[in-house]
Amino acid sequence: MAEHAGRRCCLGWDFSTQQVKVVAVDAELNVFYEDSVHFDRDLLEFGTQGGVHVHEDGLTVTSPVLMWVQALDIILEKMKASGFDFSQVLALSGAGQQHGSVYWKAGASQVLASLSPDLLLHEQLQPSRTLLRVPPSGISPWDVMPPGDAGKACFSISDCPVWMDSSTTAQCRQLEATVGGAQALSCLTGSRAYERFTGNQIAKLYQQNPEAYSHTERISLVSSFAASLFLGSHSPIDYSDGSGMNLLRIQDKVWSQACLGACAPHLEEKLGLPVPSCSVVGAISSYFVQRYGFPPGCKVVAFTGDNPASLAGMRLEEGDIAVSLGTSDTLFLWLQEPTPTLEGHIFCNPVDPQHYMALLCFKNGSLMREKIRDELASSSWSEFSKALQSTEMGNCGNLGFYFDVMEITPEIIGRHRFSAENHEVSAFPWDVEIRALIEGQFMAKKIHAEGLGYRVMPKTKILATGGASHNRDILQVLADVFGTPVYVIDTANSACVGSAYRAFHGLAAGTDVPFSEVVKLAPNPRLAAAPTPGASQVYEALLQRYAILEQRILTQTRGPPE
Numbered sequence: 001m002a003e004h005a006g007r008r009c010c011l012g013w014d015f016s017t018q019q020v021k022v023v024a025v026d027a028e029l030n031v032f033y034e035d036s037v038h039f040d041r042d043l044l045e046f047g048t049q050g051g052v053h054v055h056e057d058g059l060t061v062t063s064p065v066l067m068w069v070q071a072l073d074i075i076l077e078k079m080k081a082s083g084f085d086f087s088q089v090l091a092l093s094g095a096g097q098q099h100g101s102v103y104w105k106a107g108a109s110q111v112l113a114s115l116s117p118d119l120l121l122h123e124q125l126q127p128s129r130t131l132l133r134v135p136p137s138g139i140s141p142w143d144v145m146p147p148g149d150a151g152k153a154c155f156s157i158s159d160c161p162v163w164m165d166s167s168t169t170a171q172c173r174q175l176e177a178t179v180g181g182a183q184a185l186s187c188l189t190g191s192r193a194y195e196r197f198t199g200n201q202i203a204k205l206y207q208q209n210p211e212a213y214s215h216t217e218r219i220s221l222v223s224s225f226a227a228s229l230f231l232g233s234h235s236p237i238d239y240s241d242g243s244g245m246n247l248l249r250i251q252d253k254v255w256s257q258a259c260l261g262a263c264a265p266h267l268e269e270k271l272g273l274p275v276p277s278c279s280v281v282g283a284i285s286s287y288f289v290q291r292y293g294f295p296p297g298c299k300v301v302a303f304t305g306d307n308p309a310s311l312a313g314m315r316l317e318e319g320d321i322a323v324s325l326g327t328s329d330t331l332f333l334w335l336q337e338p339t340p341t342l343e344g345h346i347f348c349n350p351v352d353p354q355h356y357m358a359l360l361c362f363k364n365g366s367l368m369r370e371k372i373r374d375e376l377a378s379s380s381w382s383e384f385s386k387a388l389q390s391t392e393m394g395n396c397g398n399l400g401f402y403f404d405v406m407e408i409t410p411e412i413i414g415r416h417r418f419s420a421e422n423h424e425v426s427a428f429p430w431d432v433e434i435r436a437l438i439e440g441q442f443m444a445k446k447i448h449a450e451g452l453g454y455r456v457m458p459k460t461k462i463l464a465t466g467g468a469s470h471n472r473d474i475l476q477v478l479a480d481v482f483g484t485p486v487y488v489i490d491t492a493n494s495a496c497v498g499s500a501y502r503a504f505h506g507l508a509a510g511t512d513v514p515f516s517e518v519v520k521l522a523p524n525p526r527l528a529a530a531p532t533p534g535a536s537q538v539y540e541a542l543l544q545r546y547a548i549l550e551q552r553i554l555t556q557t558r559g560p561p562e
């Protein structure tokens, strides 16, 4: 019998861009089971790359909804075959890639409520015609059956827009114009209009496929779609993921009638009412009880977005900042009060309904670090580190901006170097260039985080994750620039683990037990770097120069600020 028999636990799911993942976490908050299904590798018949289809226009990006359903079937069957004891699952929650949307066809709720435990989910949610397996010739079923025909029994469209889509610029401008401009929309919903945000995607569907829109009884986010499968009914959208739609008023947590009206008619009835992210949205459906042995009382806690779930998984607290140093660098901030601007995003906080979280994306993350490493440090991280060790804090006043692709925060492209006298120069010595890159990346993060309301507090800590968080010299610069100790935490499964933690928190629903209390037994992050004495004085002056020079570059490249 599997060693995890008889262990009372919660499950955490993550329906991310490239895979569906699950973890089982016991009452001591130890992860004792995990599994995943990779779309590209394990569901070849859908023909995705990175879990998505990039359409010929290069802007439209979708994922097949039935692929997500089939991935869940596979994981559950693998868990069952491994002897996983589903009867011990007290509650489950999950995460989904943010902003993506699923369009349930009229009648889907009846199908969800009457699933036969003798069949797999995808066999009952797809059209009567089964999806063709890839024949030996390798012809994709899409060649045989146009994509639009698959998955229509329960879904108005079978290919769902996801966060990588950037085809809705016109809809973004329409939405901003309706509510009085980009800043007005940001103050209302936490973000100016972004192409990937769900409201703009719904507007595009309504404008370009009004029949599909009219046949839609419910619109889910990826998170609430996944919750619906477990519930056997339409799950509500939670406040935190709902604040990534350009539709939810983040202060009073209700749909903005102005935004709904700007996107599509009768939209509120298709979305349902949003709920606090810690809500128990119901008990698991009888399908899972009968087919897998879940206890009938197993609670389903509202699913949320992957980034909010990661914030929970990292146990970020008020005043903390999480820095994910990946392909692009992402900052999560815990905010008491929202200070929406024209960059970054303010979402409702997933673990404290009174507070918020901010998210900032920096596109030139490890892409730039690896390019400079290859160009100047013989493609060696140890050589890269030697440069940081051999140059001093503040880099003798030399400053650099390194954006080989158009940066998101802020919108600058190119490499720009400045001497201590603020004169633009064409090159730096190799070690000065490496320090200028890393100091510049982290000064930008501090400046833009402060623009979103971040303030260093006495007990502030930075939680670093992602590839570059394994380089101690890079983390030392991060600690020095922010004047804050840097901790590292393994967050490979942060969205899953955060979802399991939220499931435990949901069990305490109604008792006002704070999330931090529920997760206090979780493994603590490890201190990786403390600020060097004198660092604050060095970077206080440098940060001011950096901000001024950033504005200079912006003015040169796009004209004076509005």
Ligand SMILES: O=C(CO)[C@@H](O)[C@H](O)CF
Pocket (backbone or CB within 6 Å): 016, 017, 096, 097, 098, 099, 163, 196, 244, 305, 306, 307, 345, 359
């Ligand atoms: O668009 C994003 C956040 O706004 C991405 O991080 C997606 O959530 C990734 F799934």
